[in-house]
Amino acid sequence: MGFIGDQVESIRSMQVRQVVTQIISLGMIVTSALIIWKGLMVATGSESPIVVVLSGSMEPGFKRGDILFLHMSKEPIRTGEIVVFNIDGREIPIVHRVIKVHERQESGEVDILTKGDNNFGDDRLLYAQGQLWLQKHHIMGRAVGYLPYVGWVTIVMTEKPIIKYLLIGALGLLVITSKE
Numbered sequence: 001m002g003f004i005g006d007q008v009e010s011i012r013s014m015q016v017r018q019v020v021t022q023i024i025s026l027g028m029i030v031t032s033a034l035i036i037w038k039g040l041m042v043a044t045g046s047e048s049p050i051v052v053v054l055s056g057s058m059e060p061g062f063k064r065g066d067i068l069f070l071h072m073s074k075e076p077i078r079t080g081e082i083v084v085f086n087i088d089g090r091e092i093p094i095v096h097r098v099i100k101v102h103e104r105q106e107s108g109e110v111d112i113l114t115k116g117d118n119n120f121g122d123d124r125l126l127y128a129q130g131q132l133w134l135q136k137h138h139i140m141g142r143a144v145g146y147l148p149y150v151g152w153v154t155i156v157m158t159e160k161p162i163i164k165y166l167l168i169g170a171l172g173l174l175v176i177t178s179k180e
Contacts, residue, residue, distance in 0.1 A: 026175050045072040046141035051084050052151030053095050057116030058082070062143075065152035068095060070141025077101060077112055077136070082143040085114065088128045093140055096123055102133070110136055 040049040053066045061082075062068065070084055077083065079101050084093045099122060100113040111133035115122045124132055157164035 022175055026172075029175075044070060044141065046070040048084070048093065048140050051093060051095065051140075052154045054092065054155065055116075057118050058095055058097070059118045061117055062095065062146060063148065065149045065155055067147045067151040068143045069145040071144045072139070072141040076103075077110065077139065077142070083112075083114065084140045084143070085134055085138045086140060087126060087138065088131075090128075094123070094126065095143070112136075112139070 037049075041047060043049075049070050051068050051070060053062045053064055053068060056064050068082075068084065077098055079098050081098050082095065083098055084095050086093050094114075096114040096116045096119075098112055099115045100111075102111040103109070104111070112135070113122055113124070113133055127134070157167070
């Protein structure tokens with residue numbers, strides 16, 4: 001081929017190696033994030049160890065945009081605890097306080113009633129049609145800590161998807177153009 005042909009081939013080979021290295025680095029970042037998330041799930045016993053408060057229903061205790069850390073232990077759920085629960089047929093979990101707990105003696109099952117601190121009535125209107133109580137399987141976890149306002153990033157990206165796509169694009173561009 002000659003000297004120039006060898007140089008062009010060498011440059012192409014380096015570019016291919018650089019792209020492959022960047023793709024592997026991106027894959028390692030994504031894999032690491034998934035491993036950390038799964039580790040948190042195992043450590044906390046919760047399917048979602050971190051959630052963002054999406055409404056003002058728990059003010060003044062928790063404000064929209066606060067991040068809650070959840071834990072799900074074998075301890076019985078008690079009145080006054082703040083829990084995150086799923087409703088059958090609803091995609092988004094709800095953060096509210098337990099206001100009543102009834103244990104059925106014959107079966108040992110527990111009925112739970114919740115309410116947002118800033119709401120007038122209990123949550124029965126939020127539950128599935130005909131449902132008057134939550135059961136333990138509805139509860140995703142108990143709030144054990146929080147970070148104020150940090151969840152606004154998630155809220156903004158959910159409400160304004162263009163910002164999410166711009167951020168993902170900028171991060172992708174950063175990974176592609178980095179010269180490590």
